[in-house]
Amino acid sequence: MSTTWIINAKKLSADTGEAEIAHVRVDNGLIAEWHYGIELPDTAGAKIIDAQGKLISPGLIDMHVHLREPGFEYKETIASGTESAAKGGFTVIAPMPNTRPVMDTPETINLVLDKAATEGVVRVLPYAAITKNELGRDLTDFAALKEAGAIGFTDDGVGVQNAQMMKDAMALAKSLDMPIIAHCEDDTLVVGAAVSEGAFSRKHGLKGIPNESEAIHVGRDILLSEATGVHYHICHVSTEQSVRLIKLGKSVGVKVTSEVCPHHLLLSDEHIPDSMDANWKMNPPLRTPKDVEACIQGLEDGTIDIIVTDHAPHSEEEKARGMERAPFGIVGFETAFPLLYTKFVRTGRWSLDFLLRRMTSDPARVFRLPYGTMEVGAPADLILIDLENEREVDPATFLTKGRNTPFTGWKLYGWPTLTMVNGKIVWTEENGINR
């Protein structure tokens, strides 16, 4: 039996949300015992980690990420992507199927799961595509993909344009008790635009992506979810209109859930530099300040259930092509928690407990996962976070292959210092990755 004690951690009480000194025993990958107060427990014979007052939390869960393997290994691999996740405090991540080949067959799902088991350092729960090659023409074999280990179906990267196709997908997913996860984007409303319709697009005479291109799919799919009874989860919500429609759907009992990314909570199109740096280009695009506030309030009142990064690495060469030609997407793992902790918790708008729930127990609830908890008997997916020391975001220090972030130079608090998955320390600030 392998026993580890993490001693002198700061833990938020599950009941009151207040911080207390706690020591936890981890046995064979599971949380075995909590001990509270300044007096140390009997740790004889165990491996000891002294948390020195750092915050202990369930490992963060990110239900929307891009690992790029197979096919785009120059952008990211399962090895580099999971390392980056571990450094960001994430112990469970769900990669999207827009790889090459697309994850639309059991073979590709198996390949991702096998690579994750041998080369990855955190838990990898893959999605499979809704349609073959994400082309929107033919449904994939949902039953076989579920059997292979896919946790849901999505064509993330593109919207499913045909409403009947989406309805058929939902009915099939419902019959298998699986969720549909949707990138909401109506192609007829966006053609060729790189930024949102708003102050920035007007100033630079650029074509803009209108809010309706997202919200039309949100509204359509909530109705289809009502008709089919499927659990329907909406990707990267970015508009006030979407929040309004999700709230309406929830109020009449539709099984709709949704997610939001840190950048859509922190940045509007008014922050995009005039240099047109493509590190500010992502899909959905940065919207207006009014949309940002609607997303924040949606997250606060539970209309939006969870926070995800939509970690989307691209090469420096690709991002150097300029705003109009570079691909959409920014990296997210290594800045997500510090950004939100610094900008929402330290400023007093949110409690630390609220932020952590939206990144741990809430995603576990939405996707029915046995993670995101520190109860005795749960898998020992635990992280330590330094809440006291300020550090600047420096892409040169990232473990992801991607350098594409708009947050370079931001001074932040709340950096993870240790990540444990299933009782094994997979990353520490001091010694880096441990395979």
Ligand SMILES: NC(=O)N[C@@H](CC(=O)O)C(=O)O
């Ligand atoms: N979010 C992005 O801007 N890009 C994602 C695709 C997606 O999430 O829609 C990507 O795969 O690069």
Ligand SMILES: [Zn+2]
């Ligand atoms: Zn998407």
Ligand SMILES: [Zn+2]
């Ligand atoms: Zn995505």
